[in-house]
Amino acid sequence: MAAHPTAPPQLLATLSGHTDRVWCVSWSPDGTTLASCGADKTIRLWTRDTAPNTWTCKVILEDAHERTVRRVAWFPDGTKLAAASFDGTVSVWRRTASTWEVGAVLEGHENEVKCVDVDQAGVFLATCGRDKTVWIWELMDVGSGGGDAMDTDAGADEGLQPLEFECADLKRGHGGDVKSVVWHPCQPFFVSTSYDDSIRVWAHDPARDEWRCAQELADTASGGSAGHKGTVWNAAFEPMPARRDANAECRLATCSDDRGVIVWSATAAPGATADDPPQFHVQQSLADVHERSVLSIDWSRTGVFATGGSDDAICVYREAGLNHPFERVARVEHAHEGDVNCVTFCPAVGEDGSALMATAGDDKMVRLWTI
Amino acid sequence: MAQTRHLDNPSPVLIALPARPPRSGLDSPGSQEGWSSADVFELLRTIVDPEHPHTLEELGVVKEDDIVVTDVSSTRKHSVNVHFTPTVPHCSMATLIGLCIRVRLLREMPSTFKLDVAVAAGTHASEMAINKQLADKERVAAALENPGMMEMVEACLVEPT
Numbered sequence: 001m002a003a004h005p006t007a008p009p010q011l012l013a014t015l016s017g018h019t020d021r022v023w024c025v026s027w028s029p030d031g032t033t034l035a036s037c038g039a040d041k042t043i044r045l046w047t048r049d050t051a052p053n054t055w056t057c058k059v060i061l062e063d064a065h066e067r068t069v070r071r072v073a074w075f076p077d078g079t080k081l082a083a084a085s086f087d088g089t090v091s092v093w094r095r096t097a098s099t100w101e102v103g104a105v106l107e108g109h110e111n112e113v114k115c116v117d118v119d120q121a122g123v124f125l126a127t128c129g130r131d132k133t134v135w136i137w138e139l140m141d142v143g144s145g146g147g148d149a150m151d152t153d154a155g156a157d158e159g160l161q162p163l164e165f166e167c168a169d170l171k172r173g174h175g176g177d178v179k180s181v182v183w184h185p186c187q188p189f190f191v192s193t194s195y196d197d198s199i200r201v202w203a204h205d206p207a208r209d210e211w212r213c214a215q216e217l218a219d220t221a222s223g224g225s226a227g228h229k230g231t232v233w234n235a236a237f238e239p240m241p242a243r244r245d246a247n248a249e250c251r252l253a254t255c256s257d258d259r260g261v262i263v264w265s266a267t268a269a270p271g272a273t274a275d276d277p278p279q280f281h282v283q284q285s286l287a288d289v290h291e292r293s294v295l296s297i298d299w300s301r302t303g304v305f306a307t308g309g310s311d312d313a314i315c316v317y318r319e320a321g322l323n324h325p326f327e328r329v330a331r332v333e334h335a336h337e338g339d340v341n342c343v344t345f346c347p348a349v350g351e352d353g354s355a356l357m358a359t360a361g362d363d364k365m366v367r368l369w370t371i
Numbered sequence: 372m373a374q375t376r377h378l379d380n381p382s383p384v385l386i387a388l389p390a391r392p393p394r395s396g397l398d399s400p401g402s403q404e405g406w407s408s409a410d411v412f413e414l415l416r417t418i419v420d421p422e423h424p425h426t427l428e429e430l431g432v433v434k435e436d437d438i439v440v441t442d443v444s445s446t447r448k449h450s451v452n453v454h455f456t457p458t459v460p461h462c463s464m465a466t467l468i469g470l471c472i473r474v475r476l477l478r479e480m481p482s483t484f485k486l487d488v489a490v491a492a493g494t495h496a497s498e499m500a501i502n503k504q505l506a507d508k509e510r511v512a513a514a515l516e517n518p519g520m521m522e523m524v525e526a527c528l529v530e531p532t
Contacts, residue, residue, distance in 0.1 A: 021512070039512065067516045070509075086513050112513045130513070177510070195507065231507065257506070292485065293508075310485070310508065334447060338482060339508065362482070 008330040009306075009316060009357065009369040012053045015046055022360035024071045024342045028078045031348030034358050035081060036366050037069035043083055043093070045100075046366070055368065064091040064102050071115045071180075075122045080163075082125055084113040090127050090137075092163055103163035106137055108170070115180040117190065124168065126190050126202075128178030134171040134192050134202065136211050140164040169211040173200060182235045184250070189214065189277040191252060193232035199254055199264075203277040214277045217254075217264065226282055230257030236299040250278050255294035255307050261286040261317070263326060284325050289315055300345040300355040304329075304371060308340030308359055316371055330371075336361030378422055380459040386431045406480070408438040411451055414479050418471050419527045421464045430458055432468060437491060442484075449484045451476060454491040461496050469505040470514060471527045 020039035027034055034046040034055070043061040048054070067086035074081055080103070081093040088111050094103035110131040117126050125137040176195030183190040189203040198218035205212050219227035238251040252264040262285050266278035290309035299305040304318045305326075316330040339362040346356035350370070357369045412435040416428035427433040437454040453472055457465045473488045480486070489502040504510055514520045 068512060086516055112509075114509065130510070177507075179509070195503075231503070293506075 007371075009314065009332055009335075009371045012356075012368040012370055013055055015055050015057070015366040015368070016364065017044055017057045018042070018364045018366070020364060021338075021362045022341065022364060022366055023068065025344050025358040025360045025366055026072050026074055027344060027346045027358065028074050029076050029347060030078055031346045031356070033078075034346075034366070034368075035072045035074065036358075036360060037072045037083060038360070038364075039068045041065050041067065041069055041085075043069055043072055043081065053368075059100060061093055061100055064093075064105075065089065067112075070113065073117050075118050076120060077122055080122075082116045082118060084116040084127060084129075086112040088113060088129075090116050090125070092125075092165070094160070094163065096160065101160075103160070104165055106135075106165055108135055108167060109133065114177065117181045117183050119183045119188070119190070120186055124183075125165070126181040126183065126192075128181045128192055130177045132172065132174050132176060132178060132194075134174070134178055134181060134200075136168045136171070136202075137165045138168040140166055168209075171202060171211060171213065173213050173216075174198070176231075179231060180234045182237065184277075185237055185240045187250075187277065188275070191235050193235050193254060195231045197228050197230060197232060197256070199227070199232055199235060199252075201277055201280065204275065206275055215279060217280055226285060228254065228256035228258050228260070228262060230259075230293075232256050233294065234296045236297045236305060238299050238305075239301045250280075251283065252280060253297050253299060253305050255297040255309075257293045259288050259290050259292065259294060259309075261289055261294060261297065261307060286317070286326060286328065289317075289328055295339065296342045296344075298344045298357075300357070300371070301347065301349050302353060302355040302371070304355065306343045306345070306357060306371070308335070308343040310339040312336055312338060312340060312361075314340055314343060314357075314359060314369075332369075335359060336363045336365060336367065338362030379462050379464065380422070383420075383423055383425065383430050383458045385425060385429050388429065406440050406442045406449075406451070406484075408435055408440050411438050411440055411453070411476070411480075414475055415453070415472055417530060418468075418475060419529060420458075421467050421471075421523065421527055427455070427468070427472075432456055432458065433472070447483070449481070450487070451480065451484050452487045452489075454489055456491045456494045460494060465490055465495055465497075465501050466504055467523060467527070469501065470511065470520070471524050473505065473511060474515065474524050475528060 022038040025036045037043045044057045045059040046055045065085040065087050069085050071084045079095045083091045090106040092104040093100045109129045113129040127135045174194040178192050178194050180193045192200050201215040203214040235254045250266045255261050263283045264280040265283035266280040268278050291311035293310045294307050296308045306316045308314050314332045314335040317326045318329045342360040355371045359367045415433045418427045439452040441450045469488050476486050
């Protein structure tokens with residue numbers, strides 16, 4: 001366990017380059033590259049320089065979207081990136097020998113796409129948007145290669161086949177914009193968070209080969225279940241150790257316009273099959289952790305989780321010990337000169353047990369911190 | 372094709388405007404730092420109603436008393452809170468008016484200011500829904516990228532000649 005439970009995050013670097021609000025930052029699975037995207041419609045890829053704490057934007061991916069790029073997500077092999085845009089499309093970028101190119105454009109949402117996330121196998125994409133829907137896309141096998149030339153420009157330069165995605169399912173149910181979708185780190189289910197103040201758990205039903213809503217986490221005053229009382233902006237699962245028992249406790253943290261965070265915990269219901277997701281219940285509510293909306297949350301492998309909000313602050317939370325509640329152990333005021341739209345932890349943990357965190361702000365900046 | 376459009380409020384009540392000195396802008400002596408509710412009102416009062424050829428001031432939609440400004444450099448607290456009053460409780464233009472107010476503030480005020488724009492309590496049948504939309508930064512950002520929406524907003528933000 002870390003020796004300095006209350007040490008505040010230390011600012012390592014400020015990455016400037018975006019010409020408008022930065023909405024999202026996402027680490028490559030090996031932790032060597034940070035992708036950022038925003039209102040300037042670009043995706044920037046930052047890599048560490050040889051000089052200490054110096055990061056350089058080596059690649060700018062642009063001209064794929066006509067409006068804001070709201071979110072970007074890596075595939076687990078680190079060679080593909082998915083980007084969700086307010087122009088209603090999702091682009092999937094692929095690294096080639098010399099550059100990056102668009103391998104597929106997913107069209108289907110009626111208007112703004114607000115989030116995309118890739119499952120741990122790199123096969124399924126979940127997307128969501130203002131049209132209140134959640135889509136599940138499946139990457140079709142592209143291993144055969146060399147077949148008939150496809151009638152498309154994508155991949156022409158490198159002689160690559162375009163990536164082929166099929167819509168595996170389209171789910172309605174939310175009563176408002178769906179703000180984010182987040183896959184479980186190793187099981188075949190994901191959650192969606194919404195403007196309707198609720199969170200839904202979506203699981204694969206292999207018998208019918210479709211996706212179903214397995215649970216709705218909402219604030220039902222009459223039912224005694226306490227949920228969020230405002231738009232749920234984001235969610236993060238607790239990272240799972242590699243050989244964790246599938247029946248072990250699974251935890252999820254969510255953040256909201258209600259300025260609070262809820263930690264949900266779940267265990268497999270008795271008699272549940274391996275395909276059934278666990279049932280979540282409130283483990284702990286942390287009220288008023290920010291002074292305005294809590295826009296983003298992420299959970300580190302070091303055990304802490306962090307939030308960013310429209311009060312320009314970032315907060316860090318930690319359990320005092322096993323079976324102790326989470327406490328807010330640090331708060332950085334003015335972490336950005338504007339709303340903090342995204343916080344995300346690098347999957348690679350430092351040799352000293354420290355976590356590396358990236359944040360994205362309305363001030364057009366990306367910042368890196370150690371905790 | 373000619374169409375008859377039904378106005379939500381066909382005959383709005385106009386407020387007699389006080390006699391005003393010519394606009395001195397915001398750089399009058401003593402105000403180079405520190406925004407007041409009067410400064411913010413000056414920015415908003417000339418916005419034109421989407422439905423009527425009158426300003427939000429004339430219609431009583433924005434009032435200086437319903438603007439709260441916090442501007443404290445030492446604590447870095449900078450915020451503007453505007454409550455506006457639709458002319459009728461079922462006004463379908465309320466969200467658009469709120470968006471116009473927000474756009475004017477976004478363009479004219481330093482980006483360090485937190486902006487809250489909402490309909491005044493009890494003045495609209497869909498108060499909660501409208502205020503939730505106006506407070507959602509993602510929806511506002513998307514609206515500002517929508518050419519059709521921005522055309523309507525710009526029409527309201529034309530400076531009167």
